[in-house]
Amino acid sequence: MTGAPHSGSPSVSHSAVIEVVDLTKVYRGRTQPANDHISLSVERGQFLGVFGPNGAGKTTLVKQLVGLLRPTSGAIFLDGRDVVADPGSIPLKVGYYGQKVAALRHHTAREVLVFTGCLRGLSVAEARSQAGQVMDRFGVGSHADRRLSRQSGGEQRLAVLLSTFIGMPEILVLDEPTNELDPARRREFWDFLREYVRARGATVVLTTHNLTEAEDVIDTVALIDQGRLVANDTLGALKRLADDRIRLELRLRPGIDQGIEQALQTMEGSVHVQRGRWTILAPRERVDQLMRFLIESIGGEGIDDFRLVTPSLEDLYLQLTANTLPQQAELRIDRVDHAQADH
Numbered sequence: 001m002t003g004a005p006h007s008g009s010p011s012v013s014h015s016a017v018i019e020v021v022d023l024t025k026v027y028r029g030r031t032q033p034a035n036d037h038i039s040l041s042v043e044r045g046q047f048l049g050v051f052g053p054n055g056a057g058k059t060t061l062v063k064q065l066v067g068l069l070r071p072t073s074g075a076i077f078l079d080g081r082d083v084v085a086d087p088g089s090i091p092l093k094v095g096y097y098g099q100k101v102a103a104l105r106h107h108t109a110r111e112v113l114v115f116t117g118c119l120r121g122l123s124v125a126e127a128r129s130q131a132g133q134v135m136d137r138f139g140v141g142s143h144a145d146r147r148l149s150r151q152s153g154g155e156q157r158l159a160v161l162l163s164t165f166i167g168m169p170e171i172l173v174l175d176e177p178t179n180e181l182d183p184a185r186r187r188e189f190w191d192f193l194r195e196y197v198r199a200r201g202a203t204v205v206l207t208t209h210n211l212t213e214a215e216d217v218i219d220t221v222a223l224i225d226q227g228r229l230v231a232n233d234t235l236g237a238l239k240r241l242a243d244d245r246i247r248l249e250l251r252l253r254p255g256i257d258q259g260i261e262q263a264l265q266t267m268e269g270s271v272h273v274q275r276g277r278w279t280i281l282a283p284r285e286r287v288d289q290l291m292r293f294l295i296e297s298i299g300g301e302g303i304d305d306f307r308l309v310t311p312s313l314e315d316l317y318l319q320l321t322a323n324t325l326p327q328q329a330e331l332r333i334d335r336v337d338h339a340q341a342d343h
């Protein structure tokens with residue numbers, strides 16, 4: 001991806017809780033920067049989603065935000081304080097969840113939560129009370145007093161993830177928080193996070209590959225590709241920039257596809273077929289006509305399943321990272337049959 005990032009606001013703001021200024025990180029022994037001149041800001045109460053392909057530089061960025069990695073050049077300010085020169089206040093202000101839990105394996109879930117609370121200035125009684133509440137909510141109760149090393153991967157991560165919230169820090173930096181959580185706990189986590197942010201007025205920076213779930217909570221997007229910030233704006237602004245066509249997803253009963261394929265070619269808009277699933281992108285004003293056409297030519301009984309959706313964060317992501325992920329860049333192509341292209 002080339003060119004300046006799309007941004008609707010100045011990249012650095014003086015009212016920001018987090019300011020990243022021209023940040024570059026080159027790991028020892030590497031020539032390619034993992035973060036390449038990144039500047040962005042996060043306002044108080046804002047929820048920033050940081051996205052990008054594997055190896056794009058997301059973890060490198062968030063580790064520098066919380067003082068765990070030293071920038072090669074550039075600066076980071078938390079509430080106006082230079083993170084590199086003055087790292088002392090970070091643990092009090094920031095709840096950080098990283099991807100590794102190894103160091104805590106010999107402690108129980110409850111200990112991890114209570115220790116964290118005490119480090120953030122709570123009394124033992126208050127830390128115990130907050131730990132009990134959050135563990136009850138996530139059903140940790142039965143294994144709260146077992147060492148993490150004797151718990152499953154998901155249970156270990158959940159305990160460490162929940163410790164992020166103890167002491168109610170005003171800034172959260174969460175690196176892939178829902179990895180390894182089962183679907184019910186993932187849903188519970190997003191609900192909990194939304195409530196926390198509302199109640200605390202918290203500022204959040206979150207990385208995830210789960211764009212569909214993140215879309216419901218984020219305000220702004222930072223898209224990183226090969227170390228560079230390629231897009232930074234509100235979710236709405238970026239989606240409008242990407243595509244404002246409506247997407248019709250359709251699954252037809254076997255044998256129907258052949259009959260309508262030719263007819264669909266005559267329609268305006270993009271058609272994408274993936275192993276029996278049709279995706280049709282149409283301008284908003286043509287959706288009525290498209291639906292009528294499908295019902296008339298196929299009949300309701302020929303349609304197994306369908307949904308009409310506006311472009312998602314995932315569509316936006318695939319479009320903006322199209323240069324890195326060429327096989328997924330179907331949005332602007334008029335007709336691609338992935339079932340054939342895959343072979």
Ligand SMILES: Nc1ncnc2c1ncn2[C@@H]1O[C@H](COP(=O)(O)OP(=O)(O)OP(=O)(O)O)[C@@H](O)[C@H]1O
Nearest residue numbers: 027028030034052053054055056057058059060061
């Ligand atoms: N300790 C390290 N030493 C050298 N290179 C590293 C180190 N950690 C990460 N890298 C490299 O820096 C780049 C960015 O890595 P980073 O972990 O920040 O990516 P990411 O966007 O978080 O990826 P993922 O989505 O896979 O977690 C990658 O090329 C990675 O191989």
